[in-house]
Amino acid sequence: MYTLLVKTLTGFENLLADDIRSLGGEVLSVQKRSVLCKGDCKLIVDVNVCCGVALYVYVLIDEFSAGSKEEYVRKSSKIPFQNYLKTNQTFAVKSDVYQCPWIDNSMYASLLLKDAIADVQRIASGSRSNVDVENPDIEFYQYIYRDSVSIYINTSGEPLYKRGYKSLSAKAPVNEVLAHGIIRLSGYDGNLPFINPFCGSGTFLSEALLYKKNSCINRFRKDFSFLKFHWDSFKDHWKKAMVTTSEESMECKTVFYAIDNDTSAIENARKSIEKIVGHSKVYVEKADFFTWKNPVDKAFLMMNVPYNQRLKIDPKAFFSKLGETLKKNYPGSECWILSAGKEHTKHLGLKSSQTIPLYNGQLPVFLQQFHIY
Numbered sequence: 001m002y003t004l005l006v007k008t009l010t011g012f013e014n015l016l017a018d019d020i021r022s023l024g025g026e027v028l029s030v031q032k033r034s035v036l037c038k039g040d041c042k043l044i045v046d047v048n049v050c051c052g053v054a055l056y057v058y059v060l061i062d063e064f065s066a067g068s069k070e071e072y073v074r075k076s077s078k079i080p081f082q083n084y085l086k087t088n089q090t091f092a093v094k095s096d097v098y099q100c101p102w103i104d105n106s107m108y109a110s111l112l113l114k115d116a117i118a119d120v121q122r123i124a125s126g127s128r129s130n131v132d133v134e135n136p137d138i139e140f141y142q143y144i145y146r147d148s149v150s151i152y153i154n155t156s157g158e159p160l161y162k163r164g165y166k167s168l169s170a171k172a173p174v175n176e177v178l179a180h181g182i183i184r185l186s187g188y189d190g191n192l193p194f195i196n197p198f199c200g201s202g203t204f205l206s207e208a209l210l211y212k213k214n215s216c217i218n219r220f221r222k223d224f225s226f227l228k229f230h231w232d233s234f235k236d237h238w239k240k241a242m243v244t245t246s247e248e249s250m251e252c253k254t255v256f257y258a259i260d261n262d263t264s265a266i267e268n269a270r271k272s273i274e275k276i277v278g279h280s281k282v283y284v285e286k287a288d289f290f291t292w293k294n295p296v297d298k299a300f301l302m303m304n305v306p307y308n309q310r311l312k313i314d315p316k317a318f319f320s321k322l323g324e325t326l327k328k329n330y331p332g333s334e335c336w337i338l339s340a341g342k343e344h345t346k347h348l349g350l351k352s353s354q355t356i357p358l359y360n361g362q363l364p365v366f367l368q369q370f371h372i373y
Contacts (some may be wrong), residue, residue, distance in 0.1 A: 001037060001038050001039065002038065002040065002041070002043075002044065002059050003036070003037075003060040004025070004036070004037050004038070004039060004057060004058065005034055005035050005036055005058040005060065006020065006032055006036075006037065006047060006054050006056070006058070007057075008035070008055055008059070008177070008181075009053070009055065009056040009178060009358070010032070010033055010358060011181065011358045012053040013030050013031070013032070013033065013361075014030065015053045015185070016035045016051065016244065019036075019047070019050075020035060020037050020043075020051070023050065024039065024043055024045070024046075025038065025039035025043045025248070026039065040156045041237055042237045043236040044057060044059060044155050045226060045241060046154055046203070046237075046241065048218065048224055048226065049216050049218050049219065049238070049241050050069070050216045050217060050241070051217065051322070052181070052184070052207070052211065052217040053097065053177055053184070054155060054177070055156075055160055055177055056156045057076055057155045057156050057261075058141055058152035058155065059152060059153050060151070060152050060153055061079065061084060061153055062150075062278060063148070063149060063151065064076075064149055065148055066102075067102070067147050068102050069102055069103065069112070072102075072103075072112060072149065073115075075149075076151070076362070077116050077120060078290040078348065079116070080120070081116070081117045081121060081172065082120060082124040082125065084138065084219050084229070084231060084255050085117065085137075087121055087127045087128070087129050089138055089228065090129060090130050090131065090132035090135075090136045091103070091114075091117065091131060091132070091136050091137065091138045091140065092132060092136035092138075092139045093110040093113045093114045093117070093128050093139070093142070094110060094139065094142075095107075095109040095141070095142045096141075096142075097144045098144070098146075099146050100144050100145070100147070101280040103144070112301055113140060117140065124339045125137050132320050133144075137225075138154075138228065138229075139153070139154040139227065140152065140153055141153070141154055153225075153229075154225055155226040155234075156226075158223070160218060161177040161178075162176075162221065163176050163206075163217065163218055163220055163221055164218065164220035165220040165271055165272050166201060166206070166268075166272045167277045173200060173201060174200075174203050174204065174338065175203070176206070176314055176361075178358070179203045179204050179206075180211065180217065182302070182358070183208050183211055184211070185269060186302065186336045188208065188211075188212075188256040190212045191254075192299055192333070192334065193257065193296045193298075193300065194208050194255070194256045194297075194300050194302065195259075195299045195300065196208075196256070196257065196258045196259070196302055197259055197260075197301065197303045198259075198260060198289065199258035199259060199260045199269055199284070199304060200260060200268075201271050202268070202269030202270075202273050203272075203306065204272055204302050204303075205258040205282070205284075206276060209256055209273070209276055209277065209280060209282065210276055210286055211322070212254055213278070219241075220276070224238070226238070231345075232311060235347060243321070254280070255281045255282075255284075256281065257283050257284075257295070258282070258283070258285070258290055259284075259285045259286070259292055261286065261288045261289075262286075263286060265293070266284060268286050270284045272362070281338070285291070289325065290321055294329045297332070298332040299330060300335075301326075301330065301333060301334070301335040303335070303336070303337055303338070304338045305318070305319075305337055305338065305339050305344075307339065307340040307365065308344070310337065315340075318344075319344055319346075319347035320347045320348070322348060323347065323349040323350055324349070326348070326350065326372050327372060330372050331373060334369070334370075334371055335350075335369070335370045336368070336370075337365060337370065338360070339368065345368055348370070350368055352369060353369040353371055354369045362366070
């Protein structure tokens, strides 16, 4: 059994814990932007491949207390790094350091661990791995809090929002993990047609489609760090997972619409969505949402509107027009809006049923639900 630290975004911690339990893992604690859990090799693969709100999956290889740099060097040099890293593989180290009395520099902490790894390898075999900070075969991650040190291996590689289905991003994108978590927080059940105005590169629609098809969310991604591990049956479990999910013929009965008035955004959305659409009914259209003729009686609308940051708007004019459009064309529908907050959405002329604070990157945003009458 392994101890796993699984990272996520703010607000999705409980969703992540639910996913881990459903995949057979034992949740030890739910923390800020992460979940600590226990599980086997199969769980490591399954969380990477199937969990839509996971950002990184780390495996704990050692933990100890160190009250000084000398104690840290002594104890880290006893870890059998040669069991996890071959000398013909490259590696990198990342660190987070908080309230440590003997070191406050994460780069220096990474240098200490790098030296320990190289020394252990050299003593064990007479040679050592090269460092590659851009594209390492193996990445070690250490977390130091006061005198407590935890050292992990990154089993994911690049962040798991890189699903492998998207061609290009829009000008002001929502990443795939954020979109997936928002869809689940909204409680979308697929009973109403799904409409994604201002769709950009189609991330909301793509994630909603994958979610409703119960598809392994990262099945289009071919690169995981665990595929380079030699110390357990990671590749075998991954191959089994891919065989299990290779039949992408499941048809989702929901009808999906994505619209945007930007030609390049629509082209990118079509390229992304065509990889996952299967036999489902998906329509991607170049149109102005404010003049688009609604093709359904009632709908579930999910939209990421401009925050007046990278995409500039007149908030009062934009949201007043949006509110008028929703009330005129979508009575009886449910609408979720990701925006810069109430200072903008107050101009809708609609009352929100709930507001959920989130972050889009470093930018604080708000997810609000509106029932349209």
